[in-house]
Amino acid sequence: xxxxxxxxxxxxxxxxxxxxxxxxxxxxxxxxxxxxxxxxxxxxxxxxxxxxxxxxxxxxxxxxxxxxxxxxxxxxxxxxxxxxxxxxxxxxxxxxxxxxxxxxxxxxxxxxxxxxxxxxxxxxxxxxxxxxxxxxxxxxxxxxxxxxxxxxxxxxxxxxxxxxxxxxxxxxxxxxxxxxxxxxxxxxxxxxxxxxxxxxxxxxxxxxxxxxxxxxxxxxxxxxxxxxxxxxxxxxxxxxxxxxxxxxxxxxxxxxxxxxxxxxxxxxxxxxxxxx
Amino acid sequence: xxxxxxxxxxxxxxxxxxxxxxxxxxxxxxxxxxxxxxxxxxxxxxxxxxxxxxxxxxxxxxxxxxxxxxxxxxxxxxxxxxxxxxxxxxxxxxxxxxxxxxxxxxxxxxxxxxxxxxxxxxxxxxxxx
Ligand SMILES: Cc1cc2nc3c(=O)[nH]c(=O)nc-3n(C[C@H](O)[C@H](O)[C@H](O)COP(=O)(O)OP(=O)(O)OC[C@H]3O[C@@H](n4cnc5c(N)ncnc54)[C@H](O)[C@@H]3O)c2cc1C
Ligand code: FES
Ligand code: FES
Numbered sequence: 001x002x003x004x005x006x007x008x009x010x011x012x013x014x015x016x017x018x019x020x021x022x023x024x025x026x027x028x029x030x031x032x033x034x035x036x037x038x039x040x041x042x043x044x045x046x047x048x049x050x051x052x053x054x055x056x057x058x059x060x061x062x063x064x065x066x067x068x069x070x071x072x073x074x075x076x077x078x079x080x081x082x083x084x085x086x087x088x089x090x091x092x093x094x095x096x097x098x099x100x101x102x103x104x105x106x107x108x109x110x111x112x113x114x115x116x117x118x119x120x121x122x123x124x125x126x127x128x129x130x131x132x133x134x135x136x137x138x139x140x141x142x143x144x145x146x147x148x149x150x151x152x153x154x155x156x157x158x159x160x161x162x163x164x165x166x167x168x169x170x171x172x173x174x175x176x177x178x179x180x181x182x183x184x185x186x187x188x189x190x191x192x193x194x195x196x197x198x199x200x201x202x203x204x205x206x207x208x209x210x211x212x213x214x215x216x217x218x219x220x221x222x223x224x225x226x227x228x229x230x231x232x233x234x235x236x237x238x239x240x241x242x243x244x245x246x247x248x249x250x251x252x253x254x255x256x257x258x259x260x261x262x263x264x265x266x267x268x269x270x271x272x273x274x275x276x
Numbered sequence: 277x278x279x280x281x282x283x284x285x286x287x288x289x290x291x292x293x294x295x296x297x298x299x300x301x302x303x304x305x306x307x308x309x310x311x312x313x314x315x316x317x318x319x320x321x322x323x324x325x326x327x328x329x330x331x332x333x334x335x336x337x338x339x340x341x342x343x344x345x346x347x348x349x350x351x352x353x354x355x356x357x358x359x360x361x362x363x364x365x366x367x368x369x370x371x372x373x374x375x376x377x378x379x380x381x382x383x384x385x386x387x388x389x390x391x392x393x394x395x396x397x398x399x400x401x402x403x404x405x
Contacts (some may be wrong), residue, residue, distance in 0.1 A: 032307075052312065104302060104373065105295055105304045105377040110293070115314075190376060
């Protein structure tokens with residue numbers, strides 16, 4: 001059962017900020033609701049006010065700005081990303097990762113921005129955005145601010161968003177257009193389970209390799225950059241093992257997770273990740 | 277309205293028994309607030325038969341015994357309806373993917389997949405006629 005709450009659906013960014021300001025900690029942003037409504041039903045969250053961001057038309061858009069950067073609005077769903085031809089052609093790893101989330105029904109509601117704002121260590125979009133060096137565009141009282149996604153996750157379900165702020169879009173730099181990138185996820189069953197562990201990799205045109213690992217620490221983890229012209233596998237695997245702290249839980253033991261991470265990294269480096 | 281077709285199983289987005297089409301797309305209605313549905317087009321299992329006559333997809337479910345206890349069926353049919361509207365010629369993988377969010381604890385899915393596959397063939401031959 002849901003406790004009672006008020007519902008607001010502002011039509012502009014400024015109205016959203018004003019609504020957040022008037023209700024403070026009592027308010028929560030509602031995007032697809034596939035995390036938040038579950039928490040409310042389980043009484044893990046009990047916001048008195050829901051601020052639905054789906055009323056701002058621009059937030060449903062997938063755009064390319066004048067600099068060639070990809071901009072994904074806060075109300076864009078996972079299926080919007082999976083089905084978008086531009087993304088499939090030029091940033092296919094985003095479609096690959098989005099397609100692993102939940103079921104078809106969930107992906108019709110779940111937003112990719114909600115996925116990172118929920119900040120689960122297992123969030124499937126996190127790795128893909130981390131290896132594409134994405135930038136989170138945050139609306140604040142004083143205008144927009146942008147932060148690299150690697151500084152966005154600060155703990156389990158915790159982001160660096162401050163009071164009266166929300167994410168309006170996520171930007172993927174033009175540098176990563178057509179870059180090689182792939183994603184691998186292990187889960188117990190398809191369609192209904194968070195990942196036991198996941199890993200993403202990109203190889204940029206200027207010779208950098210980025211690797212991100214999920215479900216193995218309190219936040220998704222981005223390893224330091226490696227040189228793609230001089231790949232030292234032993235060093236990459238040691239760095240990975242030193243950067244993660246997996247736990248034992250119902251989805252797998254910490255040993256199993258460590259093993260999977262190493263297998264995934266080898267597969268990704270050998271070009272055996274899925275690219276779409 | 278006394279429309280009892282849509283079922284609530286888990287209430288948390290896992291089972292798909294509550295699947296309805298919202299502006300033509302399948303969603304878990306247990307995770308959609310009524311206010312969010314304001315102004316949208318909602319299609320449920322009740323809209324699928326006409327004048328007491330089952331539609332070809334429903335007939336195919338009957339023929340293949342794709343419904344046993346029936347609890348999952350209204351949701352599965354809505355997922356399959358959406359699949360056949362976006363893809364007239366789905367292969368087995370595409371059928372499985374379309375119903376990955378619908379739990380069925382009775383049939384073992386084989387009958388459901390066969391029923392959807394045959395309905396697709398029927399619908400395709402109708403289009404060709
Ligand atoms: C059955 C099921 C299966 C799932 N499977 C997966 C899976 O395989 N992989 C996976 O990663 N996740 C999975 N999830 C979790 C969930 O679907 C995703 O995390 C989804 O992307 C969340 O997006 P949303 O739009 O529904 O977010 P909401 O539920 O609307 O919001 C999530 C949180 O983020 C905040 N928030 C949302 N948008 C913003 C914003 N723009 N600015 C600031 N804060 C914001 C909300 O206040 C809330 O705290 C699953 C969920 C269910 C119910
Ligand atoms: S009741 Fe189970 S998904 Fe909605
Ligand atoms: S027929 Fe009983 S759950 Fe599917």
